Amino acid sequence: MPLLRVRNLRVRFETADGTVNAVNGVDLGVEAGQSIAVVGESGSGKSQIMFAIMGLLARNGSASGSVELEGREVLNLAEEELNRIRSRHIAMVFQDPMTALNPYLRISDQMTEVLTVHRRMSRREAREEAIRMLEAMDIPDARSRIGQFPHEYSGGMRQRVLVAMALLCRPRLLIADEPTTALDVTVQQQIMRLLSEARAEQGTALILVTHDVGVVAGHCDEMVVLYGGRIMESGPVKAVFAAPRHPYTRGLLNAVPRLDRDDEDLPAIPGDPPDAQRLPAGCPFAQRCPRADERCRRVLPALESFAPGRAAACHHPLA
Ligand SMILES: Nc1ncnc2c1ncn2[C@@H]1O[C@H](COP(=O)(O)OP(=O)(O)O)[C@@H](O)[C@H]1O
Ligand code: SF4
Ligand SMILES: [Mg+2]
Numbered sequence: 001m002p003l004l005r006v007r008n009l010r011v012r013f014e015t016a017d018g019t020v021n022a023v024n025g026v027d028l029g030v031e032a033g034q035s036i037a038v039v040g041e042s043g044s045g046k047s048q049i050m051f052a053i054m055g056l057l058a059r060n061g062s063a064s065g066s067v068e069l070e071g072r073e074v075l076n077l078a079e080e081e082l083n084r085i086r087s088r089h090i091a092m093v094f095q096d097p098m099t100a101l102n103p104y105l106r107i108s109d110q111m112t113e114v115l116t117v118h119r120r121m122s123r124r125e126a127r128e129e130a131i132r133m134l135e136a137m138d139i140p141d142a143r144s145r146i147g148q149f150p151h152e153y154s155g156g157m158r159q160r161v162l163v164a165m166a167l168l169c170r171p172r173l174l175i176a177d178e179p180t181t182a183l184d185v186t187v188q189q190q191i192m193r194l195l196s197e198a199r200a201e202q203g204t205a206l207i208l209v210t211h212d213v214g215v216v217a218g219h220c221d222e223m224v225v226l227y228g229g230r231i232m233e234s235g236p237v238k239a240v241f242a243a244p245r246h247p248y249t250r251g252l253l254n255a256v257p258r259l260d261r262d263d264e265d266l267p268a269i270p271g272d273p274p275d276a277q278r279l280p281a282g283c284p285f286a287q288r289c290p291r292a293d294e295r296c297r298r299v300l301p302a303l304e305s306f307a308p309g310r311a312a313a314c315h316h317p318l319a
């Protein structure tokens with residue numbers, strides 16, 4: 001049984017000027033200990049998939065389909081029950097660490113609360129465990145710094161505190177939504193390394209949400225490419241990088257900085273992502289795709305498997 005199975009997930013928002021179709025029939029599976037990257041440009045529906053899984057959609061949003069956690073349906077569960085399951089199984093790290101930390105509480109109080117509440121430790125045990133976790137996250141001088149307030153930490157340190165806090169509950173699944181987007185490259189790499197180490201030690205499964213395919217290689221087993229709230233391509237990271245099948249995936253990969261190329265000429269994909277309020281009838285990528293023809297504009301391509309573990313949604317896939 002997979003740890004997480006998402007089937008035909010749809011998320012829509014009702015707004016004053018119409019319905020926003022943010023997620024349009026997404027399937028995902030995560031095995032215990034596995035790491036999956038969900039990749040796509042801003043607005044492609046990545047965060048809303050995660051919020052639907054966590055039961056954290058905005059008030060004007062609704063979700064349909066199925067989200068099973070260890071075989072149990074959790075989509076649209078009542079708040080209380082969801083909280084219980086969530087705290088035992090899933091933890092989430094968001095992009096902006098400052099909004100997730102309480103500025104008025106010392107780091108020690110924020111970290112130990114997780115342990116005294118969820119793991120029923122005494123305050124002393126909890127403090128020692130929190131210090132151990134901060135040390136594992138390379139926070140210098142953790143024993144004295146744990147008494148400080150969030151504003152006394154750098155952005156990168158705050159993000160590491162959040163990763164540490166997420167791991168303190170020993171979740172079976174960690175969802176990291178753009179965890180390194182606001183950080184510089186060195187700190188990004190450090191956070192990704194710490195996530196990978198924690199995964200190896202605790203056996204935590206990881207869903208890494210990112211608009212930057214560059215951070216995926218070396219950290220994730222599988223990847224899913226999202227566009228217009230739909231999966232365009234999925235498969236093992238190595239295989240997809242070596243031979244992308246979908247023109248959009250190739251566009252994303254071409255935009256990753258490489259040492260053998262001058263970054264000035266980075267070929268970004270021309271054009272803009274589709275408006276989730278006015279999705280086209282056919283392929284959502286058609287307006288930007290060099291291979292698009294009449295059929296692409298009329299008929300929505302289905303996500304089809306073309307090799308074991310790989311699938312793409314395209315009428316004219318790359319060879
Ligand atoms: N509360 C909301 N009301 C209306 N539209 C929303 C709301 N939240 C998100 N959206 C829209 O849903 C789409 C997907 O958003 P999101 O999943 O956050 O994208 P990203 O891939 O950048 O994480 C976007 O078009 C966004 O504007
Ligand atoms: S279906 Fe057509 S428009 Fe869409 S990605 Fe494939 S070739 Fe391009
Ligand atoms: Mg997002």
